Amino acid sequence: MDVAVQAGLILLVVFAFLLLIGTPIAFSIIISSVITAVVIFPINTSIIIAAQKAATGVDKLSLLAIPFFILAGIIMNNGGIAVRLVNFAKVMAGRIPGSLGQTNVVGNMLFGSISGSAVASAAAMGGILGPMQEKEGYDKTFSATLNIASAPTGLLIPPSNVLITYSLVSGGTSVAALFMAGYLPGILWGLVTMLVGYIIAKRNKYPVSEKIPAKLKLKLFLEAIPSLMLIVIVIGGITAGIFTATEGAAVAVVYALFLSMFVYRTLKLKDLPKILVETSRTTAIIMFLIAGSTIMSYVMTVAGIPQMISESIIGITDNPIAILLIMNIILLIVGTFMDMTPAILIFTPIFLPIALQVGMDPIHFGIMITMNLCIGSITPPVGNCLFIGCRVGNIDIDKVIKPLIPYYIAIIIALMIVTFVPQLSLWIPKMTGNL
Template sequence: MNFTSPFSLALGTILALSLLGVPVGHAMIGGSVLYLYVKGMDLGTVAEQLLNGTYQSFLLLAIPLFILAATIMSSGSVLDRLMRFCNAIVGRFPGGLAQVNVLQSIVFASMSGSALADAAGSGKLMQVMMTKDGRYTRGFAAALTAASSVIGPILPPSIPLVLYALVSGTSVGYLFIAGVLPGLLLGGVLMGLIYFLAKRRRFPVEDKVPLREMPRITREAFPALMLPVVLLGCLYTGITTPTEAAGLAAAYALLISVVLYRSIGWGDIYESLISSARVSISIGMLIAGALVFNYVITVENIPATLSTLLKALDLSPLGFLLLVNLLLLLLGCFLEGSTIILVILPVLLPTAVALGVDPVHFGVVAVLNIMIGLVTPPYGLLLFMMTKIADISLTELVREMVPFLAVMAGALALVTLWPDMVLFLPRLAGYSG
C-alpha cells in the first residue's frame, strides 16, 4: 500500500481527526475533501452529484421523526405505564425484575429504534429499580441492561435498518418486518438465560399483580402499545410511505401524551423538539460525512476490487456471511454502528448480492452483528455508557456480560444459518426474495 497516495492521506486524516476528538462525520468530511483536493477534482461538481443523489432521499426524513416520537413517548408518564404492564406480565417469574428489563426493551423498541436511547432512557430507570435494596448487583443489572438494549434496533422502527435501506435501496417496510422474529428470538434467549441464572443465583421474584388489576394496567398501557401496530399497519397496507409513517408515529406519540395521558406540557414538548434536533443533527452530519467518503471509495473502485478478491477465495454464501460476521463484530467493538452501516456495508453489499445472499437477510444479519458489537469488550460503546450509568468498573461489567454474549452469539448464528426465519414474514407480506 502506498502511504503517500491520496486515499492513504484521506484515511490518515480521518483517523488523526477522530483521535483528536473531532466527531466522526466531520473527520470523514475533512479527509474526503483532502482526497478530492490532492486528486485535483472539482469540489463543486462532487457536491452537486451528492446533493442530486442519495442525500436528496425523502427516506432521511424518517430518522428525525422516529427520534421525535421516541423522545415524546419517553418524556411523560408513558414509560411508567409500560413498566407497570411489563411487571404485571413477567414480574412473577424467577428473576422477575430482570425479566421486566428485557420485556420493556422489547416494548420500548417500538418507540426508540436505538440501543443507546434505550439504555439511556428506560435502561437507566431499570438500573435504579434493579439495584434498589440490593436485590441485584450493579454489575449484573448493568450487563443485562446493555444486552437488552440491543433488541431495540432489531425490532421496528429501527434507525439502523433505515440507514441500511438508504445505502442499499432495500424496502424499509420489508426490513422492518424482517427484524421482528430475530428481535423476539434475541429477547427470548435473554429471558431464558435469566430464568436459568435466577434459579442458580436465587434472584428475587416480584409480587404477583392481582388478576383484577390486569384490565386497568393493560388499559392504561394500551395506547402506547398500539404505536407499532399503527406504524406497521400503515406501512404494509400501503396507506403511507416510510417517511409518512414516521411522521404519523410522531403525531400519534404527541396525541396520546398530550390528549390521552395529559402527561406533558408545552415546556416538555419544546425540550423534546430540542433534544430530537440535537440527535438528528449529529446523525445528519454522520450521514453527510459518510456519503462524501463513499464517493471517495467509489472513485478508488474499492467495492469492485473487494468483490473480485472475495470471489477469488471461492466462498459459499454461508462462508461469506460467517466472514462478514467476524468482520462486523470486530468493527462493532471500535466504531459507531451508523458509521459501519454507511461506510462498510456499501462495500460488502455488491459481493453479497453476487453470491446470492438476499439483501434483506444480509441487512438484518449485519445490523444484529453491529448491535452485538456495542456490548462486546474491550471497546463496545454500550459498555462504556453503562459503566457511567451504573458507576462500576469495566472489569466488573465485562465479567457479568460473558453469559449474555454467549446466548446472543447463539441467536446470531441461528439468524445467519436460517435465512427463512428472517424472510418468513416479509414473504407473507409480498416480498419475492
C-alpha cells in the same frame, strides 16, 4: 501501485490516524475522503465533488422519517409511556427467578421498538428498573448487564432508523420489508438474553416477583394498550401501504404527542421547546454523518475499493458459508469502534455486492449487518448502550465487561442463526406480502 490500493491505503491510514487523535468521526470521514479524492481528481474538483455529494446525500425525502422517529421517541421518553410499558412488561415476564431482570428485557424490547432508540431504551428501563432491582436484593452488576445486553433489540424490532438508513444506501430496499424482517431476529435476541439472565438469576437465587392479581393484570394491560397501539398504527399502516415510512413517522409523532399530552397528561406545552431542541441536535448529528459518509462511499466507488475488497474476499474462498463468516467477523470488529450510522453507510456498498453474489437477499443482509453493528453498541470502546447502561446503573464499565461475556456468546450464537437461516428474516415479509 494500483489506484484502488493506493486510495484504499490513504483512506484507511488517514481515517485511523484522525480517530486515534480524537477527531470526531464525521470530520474524520470527510477529511480522509477529501484527501483520498485528491489522489484521483485535482484538488479543486475534489472539494467541489465533496460539497455536491454531501448535499445530495441528505437531499432525500425518505430521510425525513429519521427526525420524525427521533422526535416521537423523545416525546415517548418524556411522556410517561416508559412507565406504563414497564408495568405491562412485569405482566409479560411472569413469576420466574430474576423476574425484574426479565421485565427489563421485555421492557427494552417494547420501549425500544416504539422509540426506535437503544440508548433511550437503556436509559429509560435502567433508570426505572435498576433502583427497583437493587431494593429487592439484586446484584447491581446483574441489573446493569441484563439491561445493556437487551437494549439493542429495539434497533431490530421496528420502527428502526438504522433500517431506514440501510434502505437508502442499499439502493431503495423496501423499508416495510426490512421492518417486517426485523421482528423475529429482534425477538430471538431478547429471548437468548432472557435465557442467560434466567440461568444467572437461578444460580444466585434472585427473588421472584410477587403474584399480580388478575384484576391488576387487566388494569396494567388496559393502561398499556394506547402505547402499544402506536406499533399497530405505524407498522400496520406502513406494511399495508396506507402510508410510507416517512408519513408513518409523522403519524407516530402526532400519536405520541396526543397520548402524552391529552391521554396520560404527563407532557406540558412548556416541555416542547426542550424536546424540539434535543431532536434537532440528534438529527443534525445523524445528517452530518450521512453527508460525510456519502462522500466516502463515492470516493471508494470511484477508486474501485469495494470491488477490490470483494475480489480479495472471494479470492480467499468461494465457499458462501466462509464468505459470510468473514463478513460477520469484519463487521463485529468494525462495530466495536464505529457508530452504527456511518458503519452502515460505509460498509453496505462494500459488502452488499458480495452478499448478492453468494445468493443472499438484500433484506436478509440488511438484518445481518444491523445485528452485527448492534453488538458493537454494547461493546467497548465505543458502545453507546454500554456507557449509558453503566451510567444509569451507577457502575463502572470495567465491572460489567466480564459478566457480559455469557450474553455476548448467546447473542453471537443468535447472530449465526440469523445469518445462516434466512427464513428467520424473510418469513414475515413473505407472509405479509412485502417480499
